[in-house]
Amino acid sequence: MNKRALGMLSLAIVVMAMLAYLGARPTVHETGAAGQRVLPDLKVRLDEVTAVHLQGPQMDTHLLRLDGAWQVQERGGYSADMAKLMPLLRASAEMVFLEPKTANPERLSQLGLAAITVPDSQALGMSISTGEAPAGNKTADYKIWSVLVGKQPAERDGQYLRLADDAQAWLVDKPLALSADPGSWLAPVILNIDAALVTGIVLGGEGPGRVEIDSAADPAQPIDNARIVNLPQGKALTYPGVADEVTRALVNLRLQDIQPFAAVDWEDAITAQFELGEDRTLLLRGIEKDGEYWLAVTTGSEFSDADRLAFGLGDDVERWAYKVGRYHYELLARTMIDFLDEPVEEPVAESNSSNES
Secondary structure (H helix, E strand, C coil), X not given: CCHHHHHHHHHHHHHHHHXXXXXXXXXXXXXXXXXXXXXXXXXXXXXXXXXXXXXXXXCEEEEEEECCEEEEHHHCCEEECXXXXXHHHHHHHHCEEEEXXXXXXXCHHHHCCCCCCCCCCCCEEEEEEEEECCCCCEEEEEEEEEEEECCCCCCCCCEEEEECCCCCCEEECCCCCCCCCHHHHECXXXXXXXXXXXXXXXXXXXXXXXXXXXXXXXXXXXXXXXXXCCCCCCCCEXXXXXXXXXXXXXXXXXXXXXXXXXXXXXXXXXXXXXXXXXXXXXXXXXXXECCXXXXXXXXXXXXXXXXXXXXXXXXXHHHEEEEEXXXXXXXXXXXXXXXXXXXXXXXXXXXXXXXXX
């Protein structure tokens, strides 16, 4: 064999070895390529999505679409926050791979992409599916897309993630706002009643702390320049308009979490009654429990469908206890003393008798 033939044979052996190595080696093209959609067929089936599962190391959230309405399974079917859910679904359907990152299992934790079962994992699993029945029975059109979502880059937009059962980490172009806490997916507004619709307020029950508020201009009309009707004689308010703040208590009243109404002991609850004109009444009760603040809403009269829509009053509003912020609770828990100006005690004049002696 001459030198040329020997050289050609050696080159062929090297090329074959390289091809064998590359063929056996996992490449980023097995999961995608820069510029391609992460979940390529999700966008065309977005209207068919019926379930989203978010899984963290400590919590799980199942969002289900039943009869056209999205609900949070872990909160008894309470309405989901569509202002959070729809952007998440759109971002998931549109996100594309930007660049591959590590596939080394020992380095995935640096991107927040260690498996959820790994201690101190920061990853969240997200599964989006179509065609799954409420009881978990998979229908013929069942399809599932699953990813593991990690950190967001510190100095650029996007998100680190990897496809389920794939070690290759990627940077994608869309940041994903995720949480596995069911409370974070609840539709947040309990009530939204403008102060201009309130005609009267009563804070507290019978007793010296009771506060009655109506309009200084016309008690029969929506409150304008709120006044305290039962202000004790000779007492002054802390400042003009101090009662106006209470009239705005039901504007965009938002929850932090919920639990069934019957799960709370309401025996020592504070009360706040709101008159909304045309004989419409809402009664709110509140309780502080273990440093948390809970409210319940009761309709003291009939509300038409139009009224409920206008006031943000759900059909099942009385089923729930709503966790709220401390400010909203204390606003409704005020008693008469909270509105009164404290009397200024005049300093006692020192006696000069000792100096005169």
